[in-house]
């Protein structure tokens with residue numbers, strides 16, 4: 001049985017600490033609805049969260065998925081057995097994000113794709129899309145705004161609780177690792193982070209890393225990641241355009257953008273294989289620039 005740590009971060013709002021890379025999911029005990037934010041990567045942790053809720057006479061009626069990556073939904077199996085079933089809200093691109101990962105998950109587990117598909121927590125309501133108005137969930141006493149924030153993935157959303165000025169950042173806003181864009185887009189993530197920095201956020205519960213507090217601290221942190229993505233892109237552009245770069249291997253360009261200079265003391269180098277994470281983000285930006293139309297312009 002998994003043990004989880006449940007931390008109250010605002011009145012009736014909790015951050016649940018999961019074991020995959022300082023993962024965080026969330027619980028909101030609303031007056032009319034019990035909301036779960038993400039299902040993390042492991043069913044035993046979700047079961048522990050359900051047990052925690054049951055001790056308080058609760059069961060989730062709503063689930064919000066910040067996006068469809070495995071470490072945020074693969075723990076969802078225990079939710080499938082709930083009666084009545086919770087409404088699972090996600091971005092309209094989440095089903096396709098899940099669909100394209102199924103084969104990989106099945107292979108890793110040695111199971112069939114159909115089997116994994118049946119055990120997966122699929123959205124029942126999807127929101128967002130081009131030009132769609134923002135979506136708000138009303139829990140009876142708390143207003144939860146769902147904000148499409150593409151960049152980490154095309155289907156990323158954050159959940160902002162207005163009354164508590166608290167943001168569940170998913171993997172759009174991380175505090176314990178370098179932002180990951182392997183399945184996303186660096187410019188979109190930079191835009192999303194700059195847009196989010198316009199919100200007053202007293203408490204940030206990230207998808208990975210410690211909870212962060214203080215309007216100015218949170219704003220500076222988000223802008224810091226936006227600037228990181230911009231600085232890396234500028235540096236990569238310079239490398240790609242230099243006359244000696246012709247035919248350079250991508251890895252050689254990545255070598256020119258070191259962790260120390262671009263992430264520095266924002267994060268501890270020795271944790272979570274951090275240098276590899278930074279290199280993966282730089283590498284993605286190299287690929288974006290090499291395959292984009294703006295190189296050499």
Ligand SMILES: [Zn+2]
Pocket residue numbers: 067069152153171
């Ligand atoms: Zn993710």
